[in-house]
Amino acid sequence: MDKQKRIRIYMTGVGGQGTLTATTLLARTALDEGLDVVAGEVHGMAQRGGVVESVILLGGWKAPKLDFGEADILLGFEPLETLRGLPYLRSGGIIFSSEDAMEPLSVCLGQAQYPALAGIKEKSQAVAGKSFFLPCRSLGQEVGSVQSGNTVLLGALCASGALPFTETALEKAIQKHLPAKIVETNIKAMYLGVAKVKAAS
Amino acid sequence: MSHPLLGGAQNERHLLLGNEAIVRGALEAGVNVVTCYPGTPSSEVPDTFYKLGGNGRYKMEYSVNEKVAMEVAAGAALAGAMALVTMKHVGLNVAADPLFTAAYTGMPGGLVVLSADDPACHSSQNEQDNRYYARAASLPCFEPASAQEAKDMTHQAFRLARELQQPVLLRTTTRLNHMRGAVHFDALPQEMPLVPWKNESMRFVPVPAVARNRHKVLEENMRLARNFAETSPWNVESGQGRMGVIASGIARAYLADALYAGGWEDKVRVFELGMSWPLPETRLKEFLRQCDRVLVLEEGEPLLEQGIRDLAQRHNLPVNVAGKNGVLLSIHGEYSTSSIMQGLAAFLDCPSPVTAARAHTTGLPNRPPNLCAGCSHRAVYYAVRKLFGDEAVYSSDIGCYTLGLLPPLRMADFLVCMGSSISAGSGFAWASGKPVIAFVGDSTFFHSGLSGLVNAVFNQHDILMVILDNGTTAMTGHQPNPGMEQAVLGEGVQHLDIESAVRGVGVTEVCRVKAYNLKALTEALQNFREKKGVRVLIAEEPCVLYARRVLKKTLPQVATVAVQGEDARRCAEELACPAFYKKDDDLYVDATLCSGCMVCLQIAPKAFKAVKR
Numbered sequence: 001m002d003k004q005k006r007i008r009i010y011m012t013g014v015g016g017q018g019t020l021t022a023t024t025l026l027a028r029t030a031l032d033e034g035l036d037v038v039a040g041e042v043h044g045m046a047q048r049g050g051v052v053e054s055v056i057l058l059g060g061w062k063a064p065k066l067d068f069g070e071a072d073i074l075l076g077f078e079p080l081e082t083l084r085g086l087p088y089l090r091s092g093g094i095i096f097s098s099e100d101a102m103e104p105l106s107v108c109l110g111q112a113q114y115p116a117l118a119g120i121k122e123k124s125q126a127v128a129g130k131s132f133f134l135p136c137r138s139l140g141q142e143v144g145s146v147q148s149g150n151t152v153l154l155g156a157l158c159a160s161g162a163l164p165f166t167e168t169a170l171e172k173a174i175q176k177h178l179p180a181k182i183v184e185t186n187i188k189a190m191y192l193g194v195a196k197v198k199a200a201s
Numbered sequence: 202m203s204h205p206l207l208g209g210a211q212n213e214r215h216l217l218l219g220n221e222a223i224v225r226g227a228l229e230a231g232v233n234v235v236t237c238y239p240g241t242p243s244s245e246v247p248d249t250f251y252k253l254g255g256n257g258r259y260k261m262e263y264s265v266n267e268k269v270a271m272e273v274a275a276g277a278a279l280a281g282a283m284a285l286v287t288m289k290h291v292g293l294n295v296a297a298d299p300l301f302t303a304a305y306t307g308m309p310g311g312l313v314v315l316s317a318d319d320p321a322c323h324s325s326q327n328e329q330d331n332r333y334y335a336r337a338a339s340l341p342c343f344e345p346a347s348a349q350e351a352k353d354m355t356h357q358a359f360r361l362a363r364e365l366q367q368p369v370l371l372r373t374t375t376r377l378n379h380m381r382g383a384v385h386f387d388a389l390p391q392e393m394p395l396v397p398w399k400n401e402s403m404r405f406v407p408v409p410a411v412a413r414n415r416h417k418v419l420e421e422n423m424r425l426a427r428n429f430a431e432t433s434p435w436n437v438e439s440g441q442g443r444m445g446v447i448a449s450g451i452a453r454a455y456l457a458d459a460l461y462a463g464g465w466e467d468k469v470r471v472f473e474l475g476m477s478w479p480l481p482e483t484r485l486k487e488f489l490r491q492c493d494r495v496l497v498l499e500e501g502e503p504l505l506e507q508g509i510r511d512l513a514q515r516h517n518l519p520v521n522v523a524g525k526n527g528v529l530l531s532i533h534g535e536y537s538t539s540s541i542m543q544g545l546a547a548f549l550d551c552p553s554p555v556t557a558a559r560a561h562t563t564g565l566p567n568r569p570p571n572l573c574a575g576c577s578h579r580a581v582y583y584a585v586r587k588l589f590g591d592e593a594v595y596s597s598d599i600g601c602y603t604l605g606l607l608p609p610l611r612m613a614d615f616l617v618c619m620g621s622s623i624s625a626g627s628g629f630a631w632a633s634g635k636p637v638i639a640f641v642g643d644s645t646f647f648h649s650g651l652s653g654l655v656n657a658v659f660n661q662h663d664i665l666m667v668i669l670d671n672g673t674t675a676m677t678g679h680q681p682n683p684g685m686e687q688a689v690l691g692e693g694v695q696h697l698d699i700e701s702a703v704r705g706v707g708v709t710e711v712c713r714v715k716a717y718n719l720k721a722l723t724e725a726l727q728n729f730r731e732k733k734g735v736r737v738l739i740a741e742e743p744c745v746l747y748a749r750r751v752l753k754k755t756l757p758q759v760a761t762v763a764v765q766g767e768d769a770r771r772c773a774e775e776l777a778c779p780a781f782y783k784k785d786d787d788l789y790v791d792a793t794l795c796s797g798c799m800v801c802l803q804i805a806p807k808a809f810k811a812v813k814r
Contacts, residue, residue, distance in 0.1 A: 006461075014568065024216070024381065031216050031383055038347070039216075039381035042323050043241060049779060050570045060461075062347065062454040064380035067539040069556050086560035104568045108782035109773065112566035127559045 001164040003035055006059035010066050012085040013077030013150075014102050015050050022077070022150040023054040026157075029173035030058055033165045040064025049105070051081055058164070073162055074128075077136070077150055078102050083120045092129040096157050098149060100137035132156055132197060139192045145182070148189035155193030160201075167194045207253050211388040219377045220245035222348045222384050223315065226355025228258070229386075231393035233282035233310070235261040236270040238648065239677040240289030241324040242378035243317035247287050248678060258392050262694075263681050266619070266648040267292035271299045271314070278308035278368075279405065281395035283359055287315040290331050291618065295649070297334070303368045304338045305415040306405050307422070309396045311363030313355070314340070315371045320500050321534040323375050326599075326618070328533070330501035331372055335478040339419050340370040341426040342478035343435065346453040348382030354435060354475060356387070361429060363396070367422050370478075374500065376451050376535065427479040435475025438488060442470050444549060445492035445520075447485070449474040449505055452498040452536050459541040463554050469545075480508050489513055489520045496548045497524035500536050523548060570604060574780035575796025577716035577742030578602045578669050582610040583776055583800070584722040585638060585667070588730065593636040593665075596626030598650065600642035601676045601744075602669050609777050612640065620649025627653070627662035636730075639666045643684035643699060644674040651702060657735045658707045665729050665736045669716070670699055671744035679747050689751060703737045710734065716742035719803040745796045756797030758811040760790050769808035772801050 009026075013019035020041055030037040038061060041054040055066050068087040076082025076097035089095065099117055106112040117133075124131045134156060140149030151174070158167040167190060174186045205215050206225050217225065223246050227235070237247035250261045260277075264270035267288045274286035288296060293316045303312060316334065319325040335342035341361055343354040355371055362369040403411055430436060440446075446469050448456045453473050460466045472488045474480075489495065489512065497506040506524030513520050525531060526547075529540040539555045546553035572579050582605045585593075597603050597613035598621060605612035617625045626639035641650040646668055657664055674680040681690055683697035690696055703711050710732060712725040722740065729736040748754045760780075762769050769788045773781040778801065780794040790801075792814070802809045 027381055028216050031214070037216070037381075037383060040376060041379050041381075042375060043245075043379055049573075050568045061458055063458045063538045064376045064451075064454065065535065065537060067537045069559065070538065080565060083562055084565050086562055089560070091556075091559045103782065104566045105571060105777075105779050106566050108779070109777075110783040110786075114566065123560060123562070 003164050004059045005164055006061055007057070007072050007163065008061055008066060008070055009056040009073040009075060010071035010085055010088040011054045011056065011075040011077070012081040013052050014081060015052050017052070017077050017102070018147050018150050019052045019077050020054060022154060023056060025173060025177060026154055027056055028177050029165065029170050030056070032173055032176070033169050035164060036060050038062060038064055051084065053085070073157065075153060075157060077153065079117060079120050079133070080104070080114065083115060083123060086123060086127055089127050091127060093127070094160065094162050095124050095128045095131035096153050097124070097131070097133050098136035098153060099133040100135055100149070132160070132200060134193060134196050140189055143188040143192065144185050148182070148185050151186045151189040152193035155190035156197045159194040159197045204253055206249065207256065209386045209389070211386055213386045214383050215386070216381055217348050217352070217384045218245055219345070219348050219351045219373065219380050221249055222351035223355045223371070224249045224253070225384065225386065226352035227285050227313070227359065229352070229389055230356045230359035231283055231390055232259050232285050232359065233392050233395065234274060234277035234284040235259055235287070236264045236274045236284070237287040238264055238267045238270050238292055239674060239680045240292050240317070241677060242319060242375040243287050243289045243315060244677045244680070245378070246315060248680065265683060267296040268299060271296035271303070274312055275299055275303045275308060278310040278312040279398070281310040281398055283311045283363060283393045285313050285315065288317070289325065290316055290318040290329050291325060291327065293331055293334055295619065300334070300368065301338045302407055304340060304419055305407055305412055307366040307418070308362065308368055309366050311359055311366070312368040313358045313362050313371055314368055315373065317378050318372065318374045318501070320374055328501065330504065331370070332478065332504050333502065335370045335372070336504070339423050340368055340478070341365070341429065341476070342370040342372050344372050344450040344475060344477045345377055346451050346475070348380060348384050350435070350475060351377060352384050357435070361426070365422050365425060367419070367426065374451050423479055427482065430476045430479055430481040431483055433476040433481070436481050436484065437473045437475070438471065440466065440469050440471040442468055443491070443493040444468065445470045445472065445488060445495035446498060446545070447472045447474065447488070447495055447505065447509060448498040449477045450500055452500055452541065455536050455538045455541045456498055458538040459545055462538065463542050463545060465545060465549065468549060474505065477505065480512070482512055485509065485512055486516055486518070489518045492520050494521040494523065494548070496544065497522065498530070498536065498541060498544070502532055569607065571607065571779055572601065572604050573745050574778050574794040575745040575798040576601070577671055577740065577798070578605060579610065579776060579778065580716050580719065580798065580800045581667060581669060581722060581740045582612040583804070584719055584726060585612065586610060588723060588726050589636070589638065593638050594629060594633070596622045596629060596637055596639040598622035598639070598641045598645050600645055602640055602642055605640070609775055620645055620653055622653070623650055623657055623664065623666050624653030626664050627657045627660070630663050637664050639664055641666065641668055642675070643668065643670040643672065644682040646699065647683045647697070651706070654703065654708070654735070655706050662735060663733050665738065668699060668737065668739045670739055670741045671747065672741070673744050673747040673751070675744040675747060679744070679751060699739055703739070708735050708737050710736040711739070713739040713741065716740040717798050717800055719800060755814070757814055758797050758799070759792045759795040759814050760797070760799060760801050760809045761792070761812050762788050762790060762808060763810040764808050766808065768805040772805040772808060776801060776804065
């Protein structure tokens, strides 16, 4: 794929889940591959149990923020947030999402209802050209850490052919940029995501 | 291996946060002294300096408030140091007094002021546009729009600050502070030598006779700064045609993407202002002569737009100036690629290529920010609401505890600014005769709550002040403050005892309790309820996140529901701890979220019990 192909990725998750760590890892991977990369995020008050959104832009885009309909790829680390972020995806874009729910407080206290996963998938498919829903949290647990569930999703993204680099680049970046003690877990998690995408295509 | 910000050599390329790039720029300039008061979105600048340590390269402090930070930095710059002071936009209001004087006397070593503005109020109480300060105080101003520019302009700001001896404003917005991008490093020299101090009291002591003269010097220095703006590599022209666009700040990034996406790169003539004050009037005038119409793109107030109109009017230029249109290009919130595309389409009188979103998702359960599970503020708020209900008025302050505003605790009726809880609360009680309870955190207490307390004692106000002492600056990421324990502060800073400070200014009704102890809290509150005058309750318990991450303390037990029913249900509703969850009408405690504070056991001893973690 053309290294200068312009791609805009919208990422969303819940505060404390590691969304920003995943964003930085993917941005570093792109930079190591020699791509133009800009990432955008917002820190602070919104993080405490709130929604955490970030963007990664490849190939020369400059604005660290996306509007509705601009993202080529949506990466949802939590299914309700995938649904909330759906307006950002352009028609025919690709979705990679966790299907393991983290219920908001209002749902925990029985004041609101969590939307059904089947409905989330259906709405996603109405916009996206392709969508992948993976049990990230349980796959993360399988290799020993819930947090590495995010890397499952990054692995799926890199193996899908949607980016100008593959899981090989991500593996290198994990080795280079993550703390040594979590490298092995994350590489295992990454390959679980890779396998899911390869099995689906 | 040393951190790339300190160890990275010339020509290396690293992915940096905008705020980290500012740090590298300051290091490349040779900064000697850094002061700050933390505040989103500026905090990663001082936090990065703090983490790096500097290895003797620079001195760095967390000051107690922005005014003090500005004064310490000004003193250092008077002593000849290259000084950086950082704060969020509203902090600059606190620091405005010394800033205006610093511009009059000049700062021999070079002073750069970072103001991190927050359009869209991501974590602030207003959207104020601090480019006004550049105009009001006469400060040359830089506005980066990428991580690379954040580094390079910081470096440039220091060079200009030292050359002109005038304070320079580095004005950023949230999106710049929190963006990441590739940054090419320049060489890292040793820190700059101090400019030798020359005793010139007729310059540095601005009595009226001095100040009148210095005002003229300031005017002349701003004329020199204008020459810099005329030749600055950050003020760039491109494109062609009779339709012009003038852009500054992060709007430049949105503009670049909009021009690309709309295929308009050859259709407009563009003037980008990276050094945005003073305006390069000669060049702008020439630019305006080449245009029939111009569109000005800037987030926030229409400052640049007014400047361009003024320029056109003064020079009789027949150019039509457009800018804020009150709709997509308004003074509210942030610009975006699509808002600029639509603005440009209207300006160029062509169809907008922006397509509407395909999906609409409304009515989803939200995730509002909330006090953490086990947050000690919740325990205090619960006790206060139980005792005072709606009979008292609650004066809040700035910190995590502002979130006590949310139901069911509803512990914030009004809030003015940092440190205002005690002083605004005093005024409210004075005027209304109602009981007022003021809540303030430890860092905010030292920031400016202390002066309000002094005033309350002096003027014999009738107020109960509750100091929510969680031992850290929780909201902005656990930065040191004087209330932090000595073991965490380490060497070079001194712990201050809040109770001694409170007693020291003359408060006699003082009580210190553990925030998780509902009985002690309630007794203290009951005692104060019967009394008049200034009363201070200090409720102590470390912030749960800070206890876990920094103090490495976790409580050995967690709560669990022993008996389902009315008691458990009411406790969950009134305390609203996020560790509670319901399933099939039964209540549970999420053991991974429960901090073990055991406040629910005190509220409903039959409904809950403690179990080993």
